[in-house]
Amino acid sequence: MKRSLITKKLSSLTSDQKLLYRKIVFILAAGFCLTPWASPPIALMLGIFLALTHENPFHRISRPASKYLLEASVIMLGFGMNLAVVLKAGASGALFAVGSISATFILGYFLGKWLKIPIKASGLISAGTAICGGSAIAAVSSVINAAQSEISVAMGTVFVLNAVALFVFPPLGHVLHLTQTQFGTWAGVAIHDISSVVGAASHYGQSALYTATAVKLSRALWIIPISIAASYIFQHQNKKSGESVQHKPQVPWFIGLFLLASIARTFIPQVASWSPIVTHISEAGLTLTLFLIGAGLSRRMLKAVGWKPMLQGVVLWIFISATSLGVIMLVVR
Secondary structure, rough: OOOHHHHHHHHOOOOOHHHHHHHHHHHHHHOOOOOOOHHHHHHHHHHHHHHHHHOOOOHHHHHHHHHHHHHHHHHHHOOOOOOHHHHHHHHHHHHHHHHHHHHHHHHHHHHHHHHHOOHHHHHHHHHHHHHHHHHHHEEEEHHHHHHHHHHHHHHHHHHHHHHHHHHHHHHHHHHOOOOOHHHHHHHHHHOHHHHHHHHHHHHHHHHHHHHHHHHHHHOOHHHHHHHHHHHHHHHHHHHOOOOOOOOOOOOHHHHHHHHHHHHHHHHHHHHHHHHHHHHHHOOOOOOHHHHHHHHHHOHHHHHHHHHHHHHHHHHHHHHHHHHHHHHHHHHHO
8 A cells, every 4th residue: 555655656756856766766875885784785786676666867977987986996905905915816817817718709709600699799798708797898899899789788698697696606605615715716707897706705705805806807907918809800890891990999007006006005014004994995885886887787788688698698607607616626725
C-alpha cells in the first residue's frame, strides 16, 4: 500500500521535480559511499541499481569524473607503498604479461572469427580482457577508429564481467587458500579494470591490495605497444574504407606519478608518517569511483551487448583466470 502511494506521488511530479529528486538521491548515495559502511562491492551495486532504476542525472560528468578520481586515488595509494614492494610485485606480474596477453589476443581472434563478431569489436574485447579493461578499450579504439557501437559492445561486456569479478574473486581466493601475494597477483592479472582489481584486493587484505595494484599498473603499460601495433594492423583496412588513421595512443601518465609517490614514501621519512591518512583517503576515493562506474551503466549499453560478444568475453576471462591461477599457485608464495 505504501509503495503504491509513493509510486503515485512520484508519477505526479513534473519533469523538473523528478530530475531534482534523482539528483538528491544520487548525491546522498555518493555521500554514503564515503562512509565506513560502504564497501567497494556495495558501492558498485548501489551505482548499478540507481543507473537502472532512476537513471544517472549526472551522466555527462560522472564518466570523466570517475576516470580522474580513479587516477588520483591510485596515485595517492602510491604514498602507502614501499618502492621495493612495487618493483617486486610489478616484476612478478611482468612474467605473466607477455604470454598471457599474446595468448588472449590469439584466442580472441579465433573466437571472434568463429562467432562472426566484427573484427574491431572482437579486438576491443580481447584488449580489455588482456590488459586493463575500459582503459585499454578506450586507448585501442582511438587508434583503430572503432565505431561507437563497437566500443559500447566491448565496454558493456567488460563492465558486466568486472562486476562479477568483484564479488567472485575474494571468496574463491579464500576457498583456494591463496596467500595475500598470490591473490593480489591473480587479481592484477585476471580482473579487467583497476577499479575492480583494487576493490577485490582491498577486500582480501592490505598486502593483497598493494600487490594487485602494482601488478595491474605494470600490466597497464602494455596499452602503449598494443595500441601502436593495433594502429598499424588496422591502418590498411582504414585507408581502404577512406577513414583517417590515428597513431597516438593514450598514454597512462598517472602510472608515473604513482611511482613518484612510492619513491617519496620510501625515501622521505616525513611522507611515511602521514601516508596512512592518504591511503585511507585513496581507498574512500576508489570506493566512490566504483559507485560512479556503476552509475555509468545504462539499459542501452546492456542491450548493445549480444550473446556472442558476451560469450567471447566470458571464454577469454575464464581462460586468463584459470591459466594465470594455475601458474601463480605453482610459482608464487
